[in-house]
Each structure stands twice: as structure tokens, then as C-alpha cells.
Amino acid sequence: MLRRFSALMGKDIKLVVRHHHLTIVVAVAVLYALLVRFFIPADLAVEPNLVIWDRATTGAIAHWYRETQPGRTKVVDTETAYGAALQDANRVGVKVTGNQIPEKLELTFQGFEGRRLRRLLEATLSFQVTAMLGGAPPGFPATILRPGEGAEQPAFNLSLVPVLVLFEAAMLGMLLSAVLLFGEKDEQTLRAYRVSPGGPAEYLLARSLTMSILALISAAVLTLLTVGPATNWPVILAVVFLGSMTLTLAAMVLANLFRNLGQFYVTYFLTMLVLMLPAAVYFQPGVRLPFIDLLPTYPLVYALREAYFPTGSPGVMARAVLQLLATLAVVLPLAILTFRRQLVVKDV
Amino acid sequence: MIKVEELLHSYTGNGRYAIAGVSFEVERGEIFGFLGPNGAGKSTTQKILTGLLPVQAGRVAVAGQDMRRPARSLFNRIGVSFENPNAYRKLSGLENLAFHASLYDVPTADPMALLRRVGLAEAAHRRVGTYSKGMQQRLVFARSLLNRPDIWFVDEPTAGVDPTTTQAIKEIVREERERGVTVFLTTNNMHVADALCDRVAFLNEGKIVTVDSPRELKLKYGQKVILVEHRSEGRLKREVLSPLVEGDRVELQRLLAAGQVETLHSQEATLEEVFIKLAGRGLGG
Ligand SMILES: Nc1ncnc2c1ncn2[C@@H]1O[C@H](COP(=O)(O)OP(=O)(O)OP(=O)(O)O)[C@@H](O)[C@H]1O
Numbered sequence A: 001m002l003r004r005f006s007a008l009m010g011k012d013i014k015l016v017v018r019h020h021h022l023t024i025v026v027a028v029a030v031l032y033a034l035l036v037r038f039f040i041p042a043d044l045a046v047e048p049n050l051v052i053w054d055r056a057t058t059g060a061i062a063h064w065y066r067e068t069q070p071g072r073t074k075v076v077d078t079e080t081a082y083g084a085a086l087q088d089a090n091r092v093g094v095k096v097t098g099n100q101i102p103e104k105l106e107l108t109f110q111g112f113e114g115r116r117l118r119r120l121l122e123a124t125l126s127f128q129v130t131a132m133l134g135g136a137p138p139g140f141p142a143t144i145l146r147p148g149e150g151a152e153q154p155a156f157n158l159s160l161v162p163v164l165v166l167f168e169a170a171m172l173g174m175l176l177s178a179v180l181l182f183g184e185k186d187e188q189t190l191r192a193y194r195v196s197p198g199g200p201a202e203y204l205l206a207r208s209l210t211m212s213i214l215a216l217i218s219a220a221v222l223t224l225l226t227v228g229p230a231t232n233w234p235v236i237l238a239v240v241f242l243g244s245m246t247l248t249l250a251a252m253v254l255a256n257l258f259r260n261l262g263q264f265y266v267t268y269f270l271t272m273l274v275l276m277l278p279a280a281v282y283f284q285p286g287v288r289l290p291f292i293d294l295l296p297t298y299p300l301v302y303a304l305r306e307a308y309f310p311t312g313s314p315g316v317m318a319r320a321v322l323q324l325l326a327t328l329a330v331v332l333p334l335a336i337l338t339f340r341r342q343l344v345v346k347d348v
Numbered sequence B: 001m002i003k004v005e006e007l008l009h010s011y012t013g014n015g016r017y018a019i020a021g022v023s024f025e026v027e028r029g030e031i032f033g034f035l036g037p038n039g040a041g042k043s044t045t046q047k048i049l050t051g052l053l054p055v056q057a058g059r060v061a062v063a064g065q066d067m068r069r070p071a072r073s074l075f076n077r078i079g080v081s082f083e084n085p086n087a088y089r090k091l092s093g094l095e096n097l098a099f100h101a102s103l104y105d106v107p108t109a110d111p112m113a114l115l116r117r118v119g120l121a122e123a124a125h126r127r128v129g130t131y132s133k134g135m136q137q138r139l140v141f142a143r144s145l146l147n148r149p150d151i152w153f154v155d156e157p158t159a160g161v162d163p164t165t166t167q168a169i170k171e172i173v174r175e176e177r178e179r180g181v182t183v184f185l186t187t188n189n190m191h192v193a194d195a196l197c198d199r200v201a202f203l204n205e206g207k208i209v210t211v212d213s214p215r216e217l218k219l220k221y222g223q224k225v226i227l228v229e230h231r232s233e234g235r236l237k238r239e240v241l242s243p244l245v246e247g248d249r250v251e252l253q254r255l256l257a258a259g260q261v262e263t264l265h266s267q268e269a270t271l272e273e274v275f276i277k278l279a280g281r282g283l284g285g
């Protein structure tokens, strides 16, 4: 069993190298790193949507924002409406009090907005108020709704790293493992394996382990070239390894339903779309999708974020590792069983 | 060693059978030839016997194991050579054999020695992608002997290989039989079948037409004929006469008595003729 497994690993690693998969994976990691380092801005000035509750009688601030930026401004006039509007995690609240003229502006942040964004908002408001009052701007006492989240907001370009690592581990791993499988179907070498004492377990394990090694290499390259060597390696490597194992196993079972890459393509694409949803949520923290946290990519991306940019909640990482382990424990036997059945009824 | 009863197989599941009720038995240590025209179902049968296709209906036992649920360990005892050369093209010949050798739980043959046996020693370190078709065929043939199988399935080992290699392959099959290996040999080469097989089965359209030794088949289906060239009225004439036909015998005697015969050849039936007769058409048709 162990001998077979290592023979299969040796074979897979040779194939991965000789089919230039290793080169592709490293090249993509370097390309991503170049994008992050040189092409994606460190700061993306995303202007927030505003909820304005203007209690100063003139309503000058509300008026100004409604006139100039109608698309991202919501004006409310009761405390309840203000609170309700702030349930939307993409909004920043501005409460204006005063008599005739705005005297005090209280800001309410969700917690994950970047520092730069806050300063930008304060600067605009300060400019407006100064213009209206013709004098010094008031202070901006701020409330933070979800303190902790985004306490250490990373630069925008670096904040992409967890998603890129996920993308390469998931997408390339799944695609390349399918490519190897279809190669073996095409060459009919899988048939030769099937008349040996080797079973689906060692075959699948060797394949997913090979792919996980590729994923680890790509994660390491990308991390070193972007975040640098001083980071939480154990967690990064552990979650990439577990995530890649789970995803390649799933990819093998899915791919095995098809004869070639052309037939598998649509399924692969749809699967990737679903698996990448957690990445979308990662960029839009306000979006809440049901069951999304059951996808293996969900704990993966959040654990990576916590590992790269700690917010002081290591529980996220521990939970992610446990969840990935649990998912793998379910997916592995399922994959072996399905693979065995698929191979027996189909002549591949 | 191999027992097949009432085997049926349909690829399409619409009542069309590639294998339509096949029964036969292969004894221990025998070379059993499996002959039949293209599309007769030879490879399909081999795939079922080696567990690559499921047993849909009927019973198949290999080395006493029900092929509906063969133990993985059975594959330590059987060797399979495929009709299509199926080796990893990105690995060298030697790497292919070394990889497969590590899959077995039993002592295996030395890959290099096997390569030498099929004349691939020189090419051992080259990637299989650079091999010719015949070389790939030889590699796959050699691979099937890695685990020194007791039961050896060989599908068209001589397809696309040159006469020298055909001779070498015949020699290897003979040597394996000497070792006591049971051989299930599918071939379209009637000379190979005639020279090697203890018994052959003729398969046509998924059914076994007959099973017998090549010699018996030639006696039963072939005809012994006499080719006579004789001179009459100043012209050379050729006639094919059968000693079994009354009129032909009388004619032969007449020609001999008249002293007109110039040449006389007796012709043995060949397995090829038997094949054509049984299949109703020529090879490659
Ligand atoms: N995968 C498949 N799907 C559908 N039909 C198939 C498949 N493989 C074989 N067949 C059909 O089954 C029949 C038997 O094919 P098989 O390959 O067993 O023939 P064969 O006797 O080995 O022929 P050959 O001498 O050409 O190798 C043929 O009619 C063939 O078209």
C-alpha cells in the first residue's frame, strides 16, 4: 500500500514537472505577486455609501450630499430609520446636530473601513462645514459598530493576497488534477492501473497530495514575494494544504464523470463560480449568503486573512483548520467510494 | 483457470449485444487463442475477464474468483497486455515499467531485463512519446509480464510489429507457457495462432462459432486440395481437385493415366482459410 502510494506519487510528480504544471503554477504565482506589488494600488479610495441624519434645521449637509452625490446618499429623519439604514454594512452614518447651522457631526463606522477612508470622509465633511460656517470645523466623534473587524486594515493590494492564494490553490489544483486524470484516460494508462492490485484510495491520495504540494509551493512563492517572510507560516501552509487536498479530491470525482476536458469544462466553471463566492464576500463584508460558510474555500480565505493580517482573533484560524479537517474527513471516503464505483461501471 | 458461462454484454443497453452468450473454459497451462473478425467482441471479452468492464449477465471466474467482485489481490496473479499501446508518454520505457512494478505485492521481474527481452534496451531511457507504434506495443507487452503472472491476457501482441519482433513475441509466449502460465491470446495473426495455440475459439458477432485445436479445425473446415497443371491440346491448364470429391478423383486418375500431368502439388488447409470460412469474409474486411 505504502509502496504503491509512493510509486504513484513519484509518477504524478514526474508528470506534473514534465507537463510543465510546476512551471505554470510558479509562473502564475510570480505574475500575481508582480500584479500585487506593482500594478494594484496600495490604496483604493472606495467612497462609502452615506446615511445622513441631519438634525440642524437648515439641513445643509444633507442637502449638499443629496445634490452632489445622490447615488450614494440616503437621508433619514428619525433615529430608528438611521439605525435601520446602518444595518446595511456598506453604509457609514453621519449624524448632524445643531441649530440653524451644523454644530456637531457624529460618524458611525461599520469597523472594516480603512483608516484612509475615514480620514477622507472627515476631510470632506470638514471642508463643507468650514465653508458653511466660515470658521473652524467641529470635531468628529466616531462610533464603530463592529470594533475589531478590520482593526489592522492592510493595504488594498496586500489584502488581495489571501484571495489570490485561494484562487491558485483551488483553481489551478482542481484544473491540473483533472488534466492529469483526462491525460490518463486518453492514454488509457488508467486502464493499466486498473488491472494492477492498486485501488482508488492510493491513487486519489497520491494525486491530491501532489496537487497540495503544488499549492504549497505557489502559496509560498506568492507570500514571500508580497507579504514577505515574516508571517504566520504554520497556519498558511496548514490551511492551504488541507484546502487543496479537499478541493482536488472533489475535482477528481467530478472530472471522472466526464471523458475529456472539453466535456468537463462547464461543470468546472460552475464549480469554480460557487467556490469563489467566499472571495466575493471577502471584498463585500456586508453580503451574507446562506450556507456559504460550508464551502471549504470560506474558512480557507478567512484563515488566510487572519494569518496574513492578524486582527487578534486567532480563533478564526483554529476554527478554519478544524472545519477544513472535518470537510476533508467527509470528502475523502466519499471520493474513494464514488471513484471506485465510477471506475467499475465505466470502461476508462 | 478461466471459466465463462453465458456471458452477455451490451455497451448501449438497447438490446444490442457485443457479447451474445459466450461460454468457454481455459485449462491451466494452456494457450487459448481467441480469434474472430474485427468487432467480433474479442477485446470486450478480455476487458470483462480482466475486470475492466462489469459482468452484466452470465458468470465469469478467473483463478476461481468471481469477476463480479474480484479481490484486488487477484491482480497480483494476472498480466494484461492491451491492444492499444497505453503507456505514459511523458515517462521513459524504463520509468513506465518501474512504476508498474511497484504496484504489485509480489516479487516482480527486473524491468531492464524485460526491456531487453523485447528489444527495447537501447530505448529504455527515452520517453515513450518518442517510440514508434511497434515499440510501444512491445513495451506494453513487456509490462504485462512484470508480475510474472499465472494467467496472462494478451490482446493482439503482434499487431503493427515487424516479422522479427513477431517471432520474438512468439518465442516469449512459448517460454511463458513452459513456465506453466495460462495464456489467453487474442490475435488476428493466423500463423501465430496456428503455431502457438493449444486450442482456439472462433468468435463472430459476439458468439462463439467453434472451439477446437488448430489441427482439428483445419481437418474439419479446411479442405485438402491437389493443384494439377497438365497439358492438353497443346495448352497448359491448371485445375484444383479435391481428393474427397468422387468426380475429382476420377479426373485425376484420367490425367495421370494419360501422362499429361506436368506438376502436382498437394495443399494443406490453413487456419486462415478456416477463419475466412467461419467468419464469412476475409481478414481486415
Ligand atoms: N466503448 C464502446 N462503446 C460502444 N460500443 C463498443 C465499445 N467498444 C466496443 N464496442 C463495440 O463492441 C463490438 C465488439 O468490439 P471489440 O472491441 O470487442 O471487438 P474486437 O473483436 O476486439 O475487434 P478488433 O479485432 O477490431 O480488435 C463492436 O461492435 C464495437 O463497435
Ligand SMILES: [Mg+2]
Residues within 6 Å of the ligand: B042, B043, B044, B083, B155
Ligand atoms: Mg480488439
